Amino acid sequence: MRVSRYFLPVLKENPAEAQIVSHRYMLRAGMIKQQAAGIYSWLPLGLRVLNRIQQIVHEEQERAGHIPLLMPTLQPADLWRESGRYDDYGQEMLRIKDRQDREMLYGPTNEEMITDIFRSHVNSYKDLPLTLYHIQWKFRDEMRPRFGVMRGREFLMKDGYNFDVDKAAALHAYNRHMVSYLRTYERMGLTAIPMRADSGPIGGDDTHEFLVLAATGESEVFFDSAVTELKLGNREVDYDNREEVAAVCKEFTTLYARTDETHDAALFDAIPEDRRKVARGIEVGQIFYFGTKYSEAMGATVVTADGSKVPVEMGSHGIGVSRLLGAIIEASHDDKGIIWPEGVTPFPVGIVNLKQGDAAADAACEGLYKALAAKGLEALYDDRDERAGAKFATMDLIGLPWRITVGPRGLANGVVELTSRRSGESVEMTPEAAVARIAEIYAAI
Ligand code: ATP
Ligand code: MG
Secondary structure (H helix, E strand, C coil): CEHHHCCCCCCCCCCCCCCCHHHHHHHHCCCEEEEECCEEEECHHHHHHHHHHHHHHHHHHHHCCCEECCCCCEEEHHHHHHHCHHHHCHHHCEEEECCCCCEEEECCCCHHHHHHHHHHHCCEHHHCCEEEEEEEEEECCCCCCECHHHECCEEEEEEEEEEECCHHHHHHHHHHHHHHHHHHHHHCCCCEEEEECCCHHHCCCEEEEEEEECCCCCEEEEEEHHHHHCCCCCCCCCCCCHHHHHHHHHHHHCCCEEECCCCCHHHHHCCCHHHEEEEEEEEEEEEEEEECHHHHHHCCEEECCCCCEEECEEEEEEEEHHHHHHHHHHHCEECCEECCCCCCCCCCCEEEECCCCCHHHHHHHHHHHHHHHHCCCCCEEECCCCCHHHHHHHHHHHCCCEEEEECHHHHHCCCEEEEECCCCCEEEECHHHHHHHHHHHHHCC
16 A cells, blocks of 8 residues: 555644553554544554454354354344343434334344344254354443543454353353353464453353453453463464364463452452562453353253253343453553554555665665565555655654665665564665565464
8 A cells, every 4th residue: 555545644742531551552553533422433554453353353253163144233223122131221222113013123232133043943863063253233222431442332342152052062162162252362462351240230150351461451450470471372272172272271360350339358368478469451352151040031041962852041242342452452552653564554664765765765665565466465555745754753653564765865775674663673685685574473473
C-alpha cells in the first residue's frame, strides 16, 4: 500500500476524550472513529489489525477442532424467555421491536441461539463431541462505555460453545479451550494469564478469565509472579489427548492467580513474599463450564450409548476480539506510539523514502516494494512528498515493527537502513538483504 493512495487520517494533537494510551494512539493513528458512545467505525488501519486478530483466532480454533459458523446479531426475545434470561439480563440488553411488533434483541451473547441450533439438528451421542463458534458483533448497553474499544457497547467477540455427552468430555472441551486460548494470545505477542474467576450471569461452576497485566486494567488481580514466566511456545499439543491437554492446563493453573472475586487471602499469603503480586489486568477472554443449565431449560437432549436420553453437557468460551487491540497497545507502546507485535501488525514493514522525486531513491523504493510483495509481504510505502521527520513520526505512531529507510546517500554506497521499532536499532544492508531479513522474520511468525 502506498501512503499517497491510502486512507490514513493521522491526528497531530492528542484527542481530549482519550484517557488511556491505547485509546489515544488508536485515534491518533487513524484506526477508529467514534460514532456514538461505545460505538466505532473501523478505519482501514484499524480494520487490518482487527482482521489479523480474527485470523489468528480462527486458526487456533480450527487447530483445536472447533467449527466456525455465523449466527445473526439480532435474536428473537422468545428464545431468551425459554432460558429465563430475557427478564434477568436487565438494561445491558438492547431490546428492539420490528414492524410486526415482535420483540427482538441485539445479542449480548449466544448461548440460547446455539442451543436452539443444536436441539434442531443433533440428538445422538454419535454426533458428539461438537464445538461450534463464531466471531460476531455483540451489543451490551454498558453503563460506562469507555477507554475506546476496550469497553465498547458494540464490540466484536469470538464465542464458542461445546456440546458433550458427559461431564468428563465437557471438561476436556474446557481444557481444549484453555490451551487454544493460551496459544492464541501468545501469537499476538501477549502474556494472558488464566485466573480463576467468578461465573456471573452466564452461570456455572468452572471458569477462568484470561488477563493481560496493565496498569489501566479494570480488574484487580492477585498472583504468584512465577505464573508470568510460563510459556506455551511452539510445543505441539494433541487436542484429542485428554491427559496431555489436562496436563498443560494444570501447568498453567497451579500457581496462584485469581481475580478479586475469587481471591483467597490465606492462600495468597502462603506464596513466598517476593513473588506475591497485586496488580491490575485487562480481561481478554473467559471460559465457562456450565453443564446442563441451558440444555435442560431448552430441551436439548442426546441419546447415549445405553439408549437413555440426557440433557447435553455444555460450556461457553469467549475472546474479546476488538478489546484485544486496546490490550495489545497497552502492553506494547512507547512515548512515540504503538509497537505492534509481528503477529498482528497491520503491515509487516514500512518503507520511508527520504527524498521523494530523486530518481535513484524512487526506483529503489519501488524495487523493495515489489520484492517484498513477491514474498507475500505487503509493505506500507510512504511515497508522499513530505519531510523525513514527518514520515518517521507517522511510522513510529502507527507502530509497524520494521522500517526500511531509503535515501540517496545510502544508495550511493549500495545500502538502505533496516530499523526495529521496538529496539530502535538500525542496520545498514543492501536492499536484497533487507528483503531477505524481513521475509525470514515473518516466516517464523
Ligand atoms: P467485563 O467483565 O469486562 O464486562 P464480561 O465478563 O462481561 O466482561 P464475557 O461475557 O466474559 O464479558 O465476554 C467475553 C469477552 O468479551 C470478555 O472476556 C472481554 O474480553 C470481551 N468483552 C466483554 N464486554 C466487552 C465490552 N463491553 N467491550 C469490549 N469487549 C468486551
Ligand atoms: Mg468475562
